[in-house]
Amino acid sequence: MAAFAAAGVLGAAGAAAFVWFGVYDVSATGPHLQPVHSLLEIALQRAVQRRSDAHPPPRDLLTRERVMQGAACFRDRCVACHGAPGVAPQAFSLGMQPVPSSLVEATRHWRPQDLYWITRNGIKMSGMPAWEYRLEEGELWAIVAFLDALPLMTPDQYRTLTASPEQSPEQSSEKTPEKSSASVGKVEGVAAARCDGIVDAPAPLVPPLATVELAQRAFRQHGCTACHTIPGVVGPDTSNGPRLSGLAGRDRIGGKAFPTEDGLTAWIRDPQAIDAHNAMPTLGVSETQARLMARYLLSH
Ligand code: HEC
Ligand code: HEC
Structure with a gap:
């Protein structure tokens, strides 16, 4: 028993020294050791499988409409990092560690859910963003349907499916001369579909969260914690923006808005409209999410 305790203490001391003396190479040029990499992959697989059954796929997942909508979402949101048939990811993403994988084989490792x-x-800690507040429920499933079609998709098919809306029908038919004008017309319909709206409120979570937790999640997911220390919300030690506490007792917020739910909501949604010279950017927060945050801030 004493031996176990001693080993435990030594282990903890070793781990503390490892951290304190900066032994671990955090650079994105230094790869993980192969065993660490494999361990992380298993941990990812197990963690996802344990949670994903709470959201079973719709029964008619693989419709043509979903695949086409998913293609537009993939083009707007994913290709920059993951690439696509015949399309390289953007240069910055090649410098990431882990490097975002090609998703052509994703359905071999993962179920739709x-x-x-x-x-x-x-x-977490990989560079893969959460899209909960950036893609609607239907768009999320559309991407899953698209990923299912991806393994058999040729570069030409991908190009046709995702031809940019700015391209005229002439241009796209030049690139893919084998396509009839009828199918080019259809492709234009896809291209016009976009995936960059604000999600007002994400689909319900399973298990559901309390309102306070939803607000805390909203602060983290809209980048507020990058600039503000917010009571009850884990984030970096920052003083880029003022600490967001005791706002209810204040005369004005940001020097101009009133400290009411409406005033705060307006500020959070568009601070530049209230004061064009302030440094807080407009972050694309939906009305519902802004109210959630405003109520939280007024009671903390
Ligand atoms: C900023 C870069 C970035 C963007 C944008 C991005 N991802 Fe990722 N993604 C990553 C990284 C990094 C990983 C982890 C490394 C890996 O496994 O590919 C990852 C992993 C994944 C995985 C798990 C792959 C596997 O087999 O381990 C899936 C699935 C995925 N992303 C889907 C998407 C989808 C769908 C989109 C668009 C809505 C998207 N990603 C947008 C960076 C990104
Ligand atoms: C890039 C940094 C940055 C981000 C991100 C940011 N803010 Fe700010 N915020 C600021 C700055 C700077 C100010 C001070 C503006 C001023 O008073 O002129 C500010 C002011 C505020 C105020 C008024 C505080 C006061 O004491 O008057 C509130 C409320 C606020 N931010 C909420 C938010 C919320 C909610 C988010 C996330 C949706 C957010 N901010 C994201 C930089 C940021």
């Missing part, structure tokens, strides 16, 4: 879960929730 797993892909939904990963896309909705992201992967």
Whole structure:
């Protein structure tokens, strides 16, 4: 028993020294050791599988409409990092560690509900963003349907499916001369579909969260914690923006808005409209999410 305790203390001391003396190479140029990499992959697989069954796929997941909508979402949101058939990811993403994988084989490793879960929730400490507040429920499933079609998709098919809305029909038919004008017309319909709206409120979570937790999640997911220390919300030690506490007792917020739910909501949604010279950016927060945050701030 004493030996176990001693080993435990030594282990903890070793781990503390490892951290304190900066032994671990945090650079994105230094890869993980192969065993660490494999361990992380298993941990990811197990963690996703354990949680993803709470959101079963719709029964008619693989419709043509979903695949086409998913293609537009993939083009707007994912290709920059993951690439696509015949399309390289953007240069910055090649410098990430882990490097975002090609998703052509994703359906070999993951079930539809797993892909939904990963896309909705992201992967901590990997660079994979959560899309919960950036893609509607229907768009999330559309991407899953698209990923299902991806393994058999040729570069030409991908190009046709995602031709940019600015391209005229002539241009796209030049690139893919084998396509009839009828199918080019259809492709234009896809291209016009976009995936960059604000999500007012994400689909319900399973298990559901309390309002306070939803507000805390909203602060983290809209980048507020990058600049503000907010009571009850984990985040970096920052003083880029003022600490957000005791706002209810104040005369004015940001020097101009009133400290009411409406005033605060207006500020959070569009601070530049209230004071064009302030440094807080407009972050694309929906009305519902802004009210959630405003109520939280007025009671903390
Ligand atoms: C900023 C870059 C970035 C963007 C944008 C991005 N991802 Fe990722 N994604 C990553 C990284 C990094 C990983 C972790 C490494 C890996 O496994 O590919 C990852 C992992 C994944 C995985 C797990 C892959 C696997 O087999 O381990 C899926 C699925 C995924 N992303 C889907 C998406 C979808 C769908 C979108 C668009 C809605 C998207 N990603 C947008 C960076 C990104
Ligand atoms: C890039 C940094 C940055 C981000 C991100 C940011 N803010 Fe701010 N915020 C500021 C700055 C700077 C101010 C001070 C503006 C001023 O008074 O001129 C401010 C002011 C505020 C105020 C008024 C505080 C006061 O004491 O008057 C509130 C409320 C606020 N931010 C909420 C938020 C919320 C909610 C989010 C997330 C949706 C957010 N901020 C994201 C930088 C940021």
